[in-house]
Amino acid sequence: MSALVLRFSSLGDVVLAAGVTAALGDVVFGTSAALAPLVERFEGRAVVALTPGESPWSFARRLPPVDRVIDLQGSLRSYAVCMLVNQPTTRIAKHGLRRRARVALKVAPPPLNVAERYAEAAGVRLGPTPWMRRGPIAQSGAVALAPGAAHLTKRWPEARWAALARGAQGPVVLLGGEAEAPLLARIAEGSGRDDLSLIAERGFERTLLTLERCRALVANDSGLMHLAGALGVPVVGLFGPTTPEDGFWVWAGQGTALGVELPCRPCARFGGPRCPIGDHACMEELGVERVLAALGEICSAGAGSRPR
Numbered sequence: 001m002s003a004l005v006l007r008f009s010s011l012g013d014v015v016l017a018a019g020v021t022a023a024l025g026d027v028v029f030g031t032s033a034a035l036a037p038l039v040e041r042f043e044g045r046a047v048v049a050l051t052p053g054e055s056p057w058s059f060a061r062r063l064p065p066v067d068r069v070i071d072l073q074g075s076l077r078s079y080a081v082c083m084l085v086n087q088p089t090t091r092i093a094k095h096g097l098r099r100r101a102r103v104a105l106k107v108a109p110p111p112l113n114v115a116e117r118y119a120e121a122a123g124v125r126l127g128p129t130p131w132m133r134r135g136p137i138a139q140s141g142a143v144a145l146a147p148g149a150a151h152l153t154k155r156w157p158e159a160r161w162a163a164l165a166r167g168a169q170g171p172v173v174l175l176g177g178e179a180e181a182p183l184l185a186r187i188a189e190g191s192g193r194d195d196l197s198l199i200a201e202r203g204f205e206r207t208l209l210t211l212e213r214c215r216a217l218v219a220n221d222s223g224l225m226h227l228a229g230a231l232g233v234p235v236v237g238l239f240g241p242t243t244p245e246d247g248f249w250v251w252a253g254q255g256t257a258l259g260v261e262l263p264c265r266p267c268a269r270f271g272g273p274r275c276p277i278g279d280h281a282c283m284e285e286l287g288v289e290r291v292l293a294a295l296g297e298i299c300s301a302g303a304g305s306r307p308r
């Protein structure tokens with residue numbers, strides 16, 4: 001029985017859907033053209049990429065026959081595709097009200113991890129990571145740092161990243177998207193190390209090949225954090241205005257989530273452009289020593305145990 005899984009955006013959400021494809025096995029995965037190279041690496045899938053500006057009708061016509069649809073997007077566009085495919089459909093529960101209540105009142109019970117909600121919609125149980133195919137690789141022994149995030153309040157301060165790069169043992173590689181190249185360059189310069197590698201690219205080719213060889217990643221709450229999780233690379237996740245309990249943590253707890261206990265957290269569902277109370281204490285008070293200690297712990301725990 002072949003299933004169509006729909007998730008068009010964004011990086012972290014698409015990566016978290018990898019667990020569903022790994023559990024189902026025979027999947028046609030509909031996603032955006034920008035994320036298609038990533039989905040090619042998922043276990044048990046064929047990919048159909050939605051090209052920029054393409055209509056749901058045109059997209060649906062290009063799909064192979066399937067027996068069921070799992071809509072993990074829950075948007076008007078994915079609704080239209082589901083109607084056109086006209087097969088039994090299950091859909092992710094958005095939990096929008098519950099998440100708004102968490103941010104506004106800080107009391108509502110947190111929703112499930114996003115990967116679990118996807119699995120619930122698909123009617124499967126998630127297996128352990130890695131969920132993405134990995135090549136016959138040798139570990140580089142490097143530590144990857146991903147200082148970017150879509151929203152500014154989710155970013156740990158640049159000077160802390162530079163100090164972390166300075167204090168990390170062994171090779172360090174800075175990872176980010178194309179637009180984050182200046183940020184990576186400033187951090188590299190601030191670190192005082194002249195042996196750092198920088199990868200800031202539009203696609204994921206070099207990022208994937210590099211990340212899967214690393215022994216650990218330190219990242220803000222971002223898509224690259226989830227990418228490492230799906231590859232089975234241990235993660236130290238730095239959380240500010242969002243919290244791991246609100247659904248966006250790597251599956252299977254492979255790593256450590258760090259944050260500062262503050263009454264204002266969580267203050268946003270996805271982060272924002274500026275701290276509403278002005279001091280950005282959730283990130284400013286997260287010290288380098290604490291992150292270095294967590295990094296040291298996951299590197300020691302993971303030594304020799306990673307799948308190759």
Ligand code: SF4
Pocket residue numbers: 153240241242262264265266267268274275276277278279280281282283
């Ligand atoms: S300090 Fe509090 S209010 Fe400001 S961004 Fe962090 S969680 Fe939000």
